[in-house]
Amino acid sequence: MAKAPVLTPRADDFPRWYQDLITKAELADNGPVRGTMVIRPYGYGLWERMQHDMDVRIKETGTQNAYFPLLIPQSYLTREAEHVEGFTPELAVVTHGGGKELEEPVVIRPTSETIVNEYFSKWVQSYRDLPLLINQWANVVRWELRPRLFLRTSEFLWQEGHTAHATYEEARDFAARIHRHVYGSFLRDLLAMDFVLGRKTAGERFAGAINTLTLEGMMGDGKALQLGTSHELGQNFAEAFGTRYLSRDGEQELVWQTSWGSTTRMIGALVMMHGDDNGLRLPPRLAPVQAVVLAVKDDEAVLAKAREIGERLTAAGVRVQVDDRTETPFGRRAVDWELKGVPVRVEIGPRDLENGTAMLVRRIAGGKQPVALDALTALLPAVLEEDQELLLTQARARRESRTSDVADVGEAVEAAVAGGWARLPWAVLGAAGEARLAEHGVTVRCLVAEDGAVPDADDAPGNVAVVARAY
C-alpha cells in the first residue's frame, strides 16, 4: 500500500499544494484580519537572509536606508491623479486616533511615493543634493479581496527605493541598474530563479509611472508571477509635490525620479518555482540550514559521531543543524526536513558507523548514496554549489519547454489557459488584443525586444509580448 502523500500533489490541485506546503513547512499562518499573515520563524529566517543579501546590493549603488511614517494624510495621495486612482480601492483608512475622530482621515501607506516627495521637496535644494538615493524596509497595506499567503496579502513586507536625479537619462539608467544588477542578480544568484526581464505595457504600469520594468518568473503550474518592479516616475510626483533643484545654470528644475520594490511575495515565488510534491527545495545559498545531520537511532556512538560531523561541516563553512531528537521516529524527521527543503541530509545510524560511512541524501538532485565519513567535509560545499546551479537550470528548462511562439490572440489564450507562456509580436497584439486577453484572465506580462533586451518603448519595432495567466 502506498503511503498517503504529505502534501496534495501539484498535478491534482496546485493552489492546495501551495497552501499545504506553507502550513506544513511552518512558513506562515493566516492572520485574524482578512488577508494578513503571521510569518513564522522558518519563513522569517528566509526573509532575513533575503533582506541581508539585497540590502548589501542596494547599498553598493550608493543608496542609504531611511524610514518614512506608516501613516499618510489622505490628501497627499490625491495630488498625483493616476496614483490616487490606482490605489484608492486598496486603502486602509484610520479615522480615529487617541480616542477621538481625526479631523482629516489618514491612510496606512500602500507605498510611499507621496510622503517621500513631501520630504524630497525640502531636502533637495541644488544640483549638489542629487542624486538623492533612499531605500526603506517597511510594511505596507493594500486591502486584498482574494488573499493568498505571501502572494497577495493585505499587509506585506518589502523594500521600497525612491530616488531623485537631475536628468531623465540618469533616472532611466538608475532604474535599469536596480532592475538588472540588484533584483536580477539577487534573484538569479541567491534564489536560483529564472525570469524574463522586460517592460510593462502602458496598461500594466505602476500608477503614476512613465515606465515600469518587471521580472517575470514561471511557477510550477506554468503561471507567471511578477518578482519585482522598478519604475521610472518621470516628473509626475516632482510636479505634484514641487520637488525642484537649482541647476548648475541657475535654473529651477523639476527632478526626475525612480521607485522600485521587492516584497515577501518572493518567498511565495520560491515555493512555487522550486517546490515539488515532497515540499520546498531551498537554494543552498539561501538556506538557513544547508545540511542536517540526522542521528538515525538513540545510540551513544551514533549521536557522538553526528555531533562531530556537525562540527566539522560547520568548520568547513556549511550551515548545519544536528538533528538528535531520536525520541521522534526517524522517518517523520526525514519527511519534515524534506518538507522544509533543506538541501542535504547526512543520515547516520549504527550500520553506517560500522562501515565508516554516512548516507548522503540530496533534496535537489535527488537520490541517496553512502559517502565515506572522511570525504564529507570536502564533498559537501561542491554538492551545494552543484545543487544551486541545478535549481536554476531546472527552472529555466521548464520555462523554455512551456513557452511557445504564437501568431494571434486566439493561440495566445489557448497556450496560457493550458498552463504555459505565449510569445507574439506586440504589433499583432496591441492594446486591443490586450483587452481581448483580459476577457480570458490572461495578461501581457511584459514586452521584450527581439534580441531579448528590454525595449526603450512599447512600440519599438520587433517588440514581443510575453503573455500568460498570472498570480
Added chain:
Amino acid sequence: MAKAPVLTPRADDFPRWYQDLITKAELADNGPVRGTMVIRPYGYGLWERMQHDMDVRIKETGTQNAYFPLLIPQSYLTREAEHVEGFTPELAVVTHGGGKELEEPVVIRPTSETIVNEYFSKWVQSYRDLPLLINQWANVVRWELRPRLFLRTSEFLWQEGHTAHATYEEARDFAARIHRHVYGSFLRDLLAMDFVLGRKTAGERFAGAINTLTLEGMMGDGKALQLGTSHELGQNFAEAFGTRYLSRDGEQELVWQTSWGSTTRMIGALVMMHGDDNGLRLPPRLAPVQAVVLAVKDDEAVLAKAREIGERLTAAGVRVQVDDRTETPFGRRAVDWELKGVPVRVEIGPRDLENGTAMLVRRIAGGKQPVALDALTALLPAVLEEDQELLLTQARARRESRTSDVADVGEAVEAAVAGGWARLPWAVLGAAGEARLAEHGVTVRCLVAEDGAVPDADDAPGNVAVVARAY
C-alpha cells in the same frame, strides 16, 4: 565677537537644544501626521547598527525572529482587562478597508501580546514546544498628544520579544536575563550608557504584567528616561487566550510568559545622555563613521594624502570617511562633523603635510594635537576605545553627582524639580507618597534593593525608591 552658537545652549533651553540637534545633525524630521517622524539616513544608520548588535544578542538567547500582523481585531485587546484599559486611549483605529466600512474595526498594534497569544495558543501543545522564544522587529502606533522626536512618537520602531515557559521561575529568570544580559550589556557596551536597573512599582507596571523590570538613564538635564523594559506577564494573557500545554505529568497547564521591548527612543537617549553644546557625541563602537579625514584645502598633495590616510585607517579596521568637499569652507565642514558627533577628526592641510603630521581632533575627550602621520594607524583604535570608556565614565559621574539620598517626600520633590534624582526608602514613600510625587510631575522610576540589586518584590525590606522627573 563670539560666534553665534550652532545650537541653543543646553543650559538655556534643554528641549530646544534637543530639537535643534536632531534637526541640524539630520537625524529626523517631524512627519505630516501629528507625532510621526521621518528618520533620515544619518539617524537610521544609528538604528541599523543598534538593531544588528541587539539582534545578535537576542539570538544568542535562543530566540528566533518572526513577524505578526500590524492590524489586530479590536476584540483581542479587550480580552485582558488591564491591557485594554492601559492601551485604549492610545489606539489608532482603522474603520475602512478596500473602499468599505469594516464589520469589526481593527486597531494598529500598540504592542503585540494579544495577537501573539492567539498564535501561541495554537503552536504550543506540549511541554516539548516550550520554551517558545520569539522576537519581532516592527513598527507600532500609540497616539501621542505631546510628541517629541524619538522620545514620544505616535509611531515608533522597536523589537518586541514574546516568550512562553513551563514554570513561573523559568519565565522570571528569562525576563531577568534579557534585561541584564541583552539590554543592560547592549546599552553599556555599545552605547556607553549609564543606567540604574530596577523594578517598577505596581502603579508604573506594563498593562497586564505582574512585574516590570526597567533600565533608567539620567539625561543631560538630570531628568530620567526609561531605556528598555522587560515584563513578567504571569499567566494573564495565557488565561485570556487559553495558551495551555500538556505537561510531562499529562496535565493541561497554562504557560508563564514574558515580553520585552526596546525602541527608537534609544536614539533620543543617546542624544540626551552624551550630547553637548556642540552637538552629538557618538560612542565609537556605535558610530557609523568613527573617524573623518578632512582635507583642509583644495591641494592635490593634501587630497592624495587624505585619501591615503583614509585607506590606511580603513585597513586598520576603523570606519572612515574622507571629506574632500573642499568647495565647502573648512570651518563649516568641521562644525558639521562636530554636530554629527563623529568621534575623531583627522585634519590635514599643506602645513601639516610639510611637517609630516595631521591634526587629531577628539570630539569626546576634547582638544586637538598634531600627530605624526606614521603614528595615526597605531594610535586611532586605542583612542577610540579610550573615548568609548570616557563617555560611560562621564555619564556615570553625572548621575552620581546629581543623585541625593533624602528622608521624605518633600525633599524628594525638591531634588527632582531641581534637576536631579532622589533616593528614599520605599517604606517611607509607599503608594501614598507616590501619589503625592505625581502632583509635582515626579515619579518613582524604579525600586532597587539596598545593595543595588533588583528586588524580588515591591515591599521587600530595605527597598529604595529612585525618584525623578522623567521624559
